[in-house]
Amino acid sequence: MLPLPRFDLANLNPNCPQSIRAIRPALPVIDRLDEKWLAAAAALAERGRVLSHPNPSVGALIVRSDPVMSLSAVVVGRGWTQPGGRPHAEAAALEQAGQRAVGATLYVTLEPCAHVSERGPACADLVTKSGISRVIIGTCDPDPRTQGKGIARLEQAGIAVTLAHHKPSHDSLRGYLKQRNTGRPHVTLKLAMSLDGAIALRSGESRWITGPEARAHTHRERARADAILVGGGTLRSDNPRLDVRLPGLETRSPARFVLSRSAVPAGWQAIANPEEILALQDIQYLFIEGGAQTAAAFLKRDLVDRILLYRAPIIIGGGLPAIADFGLSDLTSAHGRWSLSDQRKLGNDTLEIYERTPCLPA
Known part of the structure; x- marks a missing residue:
């Protein structure tokens, strides 16, 4: 049996800026199938947990329909944060998906980063250029370089974004979120x-x-x-x-x-x-x-x-x-x-x- 749908608790989520909380009502916004794929992304995040330091381990899954095979959904890309923190999960999943990412849905446990560093591009920019049409995010990133900015950049590019404050995603990031939110x-x-x-x-x-x-x-x-x-x-x-x-x-x-x-x-x-x-x-x-x-x-x-x-x-x-x-x-x-x-x-x-x-x- 598939789990019950989760609720969008962005308006209660301290990781999210007020501008994001104000427009995210506390209503069920992801169905059972979305819940299943987001849970699978959280499981992928656990693969990188031991070696991703200093970055948090994030999981990403790219799913699209396949009318040729008469499949309602097929996974075309998987990724998790690699040893040492790079590449990020989204980058790894997009590289695997290639052109199959066009029109697909990205499930990712943490808001895609919005900052460019010497180690790589912003994941939000990679997603907007990939042709992804929909993104389901497990939780906001409390890093001030990204907090809410990644979501805004995706939406400005015309991508449908759903923020579902998702306990398995949150749990896979509990150390990162605790450090960012409380300093310990x-x-x-x-x-x-x-x-x-x-x-x-x-x-x-x-x-x-x-x-x-x-x-x-x-x-x-x-x-x-x-x-x-x-x-x-x-x-x-x-x-x-x-x-x-x-x-x-x-x-x-x-x-x-x-x-x-x-x-x-x-x-x-x-x-x-x-x-x-x-x-x-x-x-x-x-x-x-x-x-x-x-x-x-x-x-x-x-x-x-x-x-x-x-x-x-x-x-x-x-x-x-x-x-x-x-x-x-x-x-x-x-x-x-x-x-x-x-x-x-x-x-x-x-x-x-x-x-x-x-x-x-x-």
């Missing part, structure tokens, strides 16, 4: 615990609470991050490698940070308090791996956007807690802050993914 990285907190909420025995032993499938998933999440952070206690007791041990991604190990006021070993960078992540301008995705005091410090300051909770089917009893006390004074304020967005089995373990409520906007 998107923060994921990873917790691996027993059924009774312990991350280690009282002695501190924690290898291994979860099984190999959960640990492999953690390595994939590390590869998707720009930086990993642990607490000073974790660094001193475990001396963790925090590298990516997956075939083909061994060189993708993120930068390593530690929450500490003390001197740190070579290969690590120290930050004295959680607020210092606001200065990490080149970091879009920050992955926190503990321990309990570090988790509490970031939660207390409301600096966590996503929680990965790996739960092992074991009971420790009297072990070390996953999260230290962070001064919660009443249960009322604890409710409604997190939404379960996904749950799955990883071998014998269970992964629960929680996101801040509401998930939209950034």
Whole structure:
């Protein structure tokens, strides 16, 4: 069954300038087929996520009807942001489509860029010259060089533009949007615990609470991050490698940070308090791996956007807690802050993914 149509929330989207919000009513504007193609573009964006830095990974899909084959829609171009950030997704998809782009629809997760750089032309200009007749955009680009300008340039060229604030597109860009809108990285907190909420025995032993499938998933999440952070206690007791041990991604190990006021070993960078992540301008995705005091410090300051909770089917009893006390004074304020967005089995373990409520906007 195809998903329900999404709504155009441009008038609620902080990524969009007021001039765009004012003319985009909050009404359903894409049908189920458009939703399917835009979701496919978001899936393409994930292919470039690990290697597109410093640019966000965008997905683009070009679709047209094929009367000769009696097909209502056929994909003629696919693209995602290439390693190092160039070529952009739209450029890659248009190159693949060639002349078949004439009269076709472009589905793209992020507003086409409107600025020219030494690394390449503006994607909005490439689209206007391609013969594309319709563009469906997942979300506005908050970059002031493009914000609303890409859409305006397309419409001035006579292209029909639909802005559908689309959650899968938004999610594929969550780090970029968070950095642009708030000045800080998107923060994921990873917790691996027993059924009774312990991350280690009282002695501190924690290898291994979860099984190999959960640990492999953690390595994939590390590869998707720009930086990993642990607490000073974790660094001193475990001396963790925090590298990516997956075939083909061994060189993708993120930068390593530690929450500490003390001197740190070579290969690590120290930050004295959680607020210092606001200065990490080149970091879009920050992955926190503990321990309990570090988790509490970031939660207390409301600096966590996503929680990965790996739960092992074991009971420790009297072990070390996953999260230290962070001064919660009443249960009322604890409710409604997190939404379960996904749950799955990883071998014998269970992964629960929680996101801040509401998930939209950034």
